[in-house]
Amino acid sequence: MSHFGFSREPFTPERFRALVADPVAGGYASFEGWVRNHNEGRGVIRLEYEGYEALGIKEGSRVVAEAFERFPIARAHCVHRLGVLDIGDLAVWVGVTAAHRDAAFAACRYIIDEVKSRVPIWKKEHYAEGDSGWINCEVRPADAPAGSVPP
């Protein structure tokens, strides 16, 4: 079974938390990304996540596999929501169990950092003023380094 998945429907962490339970585990570290009501000084009213699922599952699973190589952990799993989300909704969940908490914390942090930077997921924020934007993709002229768009 893959250790990374997408969910098009809202989900609760309990279901996936059970997947990482292990009798050798003394520590369970988890991270949840929630939709917050602001970003960079602007009021946010809802989000949309779009994912390239076939590649996303491969890359997300590679991230979790790397966490297993780097840290002495028992189990790990990550699930990312897709679709339209409201404030407070769960966007991403990472859960890691290990015999000791050092490894659980480190692996959990590794997974969320790498998933956010590598897995093909895009986030569109809808603002209180009625406009919207794709995060990390809205390059204002002053921000755009020459030749930044390949090839």
Added chain:
Amino acid sequence: MSHFGFSREPFTPERFRALVADPVAGGYASFEGWVRNHNEGRGVIRLEYEGYEALGIKEGSRVVAEAFERFPIARAHCVHRLGVLDIGDLAVWVGVTAAHRDAAFAACRYIIDEVKSRVPIWKKEHYAEGDSGWINCEVRPADAPAGSVPP
């Protein structure tokens, strides 16, 4: 309301997770200590936690207050089980929300580390062989530094 508590009954994280929900929070980091089936090479069959509750609540609340001073977090809470626990049971839960995940992770880690080292809680492990011991209190002669017991 205090940000630290004891529970004499089993509890699920969901109840306390709701306490740290906050619309400004984009990240929720949590840690759970579970009873594992081994410690230092010995098979463990169950645990007992005993707490000095009046001081424990004060010291635990101080720990969480320190986390608020040190890290830009939204909410934080910690609950520790007391009584007899079986393998896999939840022994301690820490939940922290923050606008950004750096602070949530750092504060969660701070709280569990300080709670484990400062809050007056004692753990008795019951081993597969039938014996038992109070963790950190069983000083074998070779381990006992002269004069280590005050005053």
Added chain:
Amino acid sequence: MVAVQIEYFAVLREHVGRAREDLTTTATTVGQLYAELDQRYAFPEVGRVKVAVNDEFRDWTAPLKDGDFVVFIPPVAGG
């Protein structure tokens, strides 16, 4: 000439106005294919774009083969 399928996501999908298209092209690398499409659509400047062929990340110099499934990946923002 190779026949390829392209899928667009997020800001590129909205810019192009559709999610998928089938294309016959003289491009021999995915980088050449991107340049050809950029000329047609004038993609928005979104920073560093990556590319995947048949659901794996590839270099821009990767050769384009008949039947390839190509996705251009603008900067991601999970979590």
Added chain:
Amino acid sequence: MVAVQIEYFAVLREHVGRAREDLTTTATTVGQLYAELDQRYAFPEVGRVKVAVNDEFRDWTAPLKDGDFVVFIPPVAGG
């Protein structure tokens, strides 16, 4: 002479054989009280013990007052 109440936890409770006792003592500090009780009970060597008076951590030199509630705190192990 002061009258104090002592509560024992964990390894000390099991060693002493009860959770609480009332005591009248000539000790004037909590450190002296500990020494008096250690002489009576021969506490096990458990590493560094701390002390609380009236539900607050105190130094071993803290004065003992009539009515104080004293707890000796062997090494903790939460989590």
